[in-house]
Amino acid sequence: MSETFKTDPPPRAYGSRMTPRFAVIGMVAHDPERTFAFYRLLGLDIPADAVTQPHVEVALPGGMRLAFDTVETIRSFQPDFDPEVGGGGPSLAFDCGSPDEVDATYTLLLSAGGGGELAPFDAFWGQRYATVTDPDGNHVDLFAALPG
Numbered sequence: 121m122s123e124t125f126k127t128d129p130p131p132r133a134y135g136s137r138m139t140p141r142f143a144v145i146g147m148v149a150h151d152p153e154r155t156f157a158f159y160r161l162l163g164l165d166i167p168a169d170a171v172t173q174p175h176v177e178v179a180l181p182g183g184m185r186l187a188f189d190t191v192e193t194i195r196s197f198q199p200d201f202d203p204e205v206g207g208g209g210p211s212l213a214f215d216c217g218s219p220d221e222v223d224a225t226y227t228l229l230l231s232a233g234g235g236g237e238l239a240p241f242d243a244f245w246g247q248r249y250a251t252v253t254d255p256d257g258n259h260v261d262l263f264a265a266l267p268g
Contacts, residue, residue, distance in 0.1 A: 150256045
């Protein structure tokens with residue numbers, strides 16, 4: 121992205137209406153204590169008192185935010201909400217920096233209660249790649265560029 125683009129006003133569509141920009145990834149935390157512990161292992165700065173909060177947002181690099189809500193919070197304004205654990209939720213991807221770190225992070229997350237969805241492998245697109253599931257069944261991809 122060029123510096124000029126960063127300083128330009130946001131794109132507009134439909135007259136003077138601002139075009140929406142992707143800003144937040146929302147997730148349901150069925151067991152906030154386990155979920156937050158899992159994502160702290162991936163370097164997210166989740167406050168210690170987050171488990172007592174009905175809604176938690178964490179700043180991500182680049183200005184994005186990751187938001188967690190409990191089932192009870194969602195049911196407070198959507199009483200018929202009936203989440204299915206791991207049912208088509210978001211997938212987050214974390215760059216581990218090196219192929220060895222993909223393997224080490226995969227092992228660490230499995231030992232912390234994550235599920236082994238896809239063991240680390242050298243993908244044809246030039247990355248060491250793996251997928252785990254968090255305590256709520258959401259997919260978490262781990263990757264790093266292969267040398268050469």
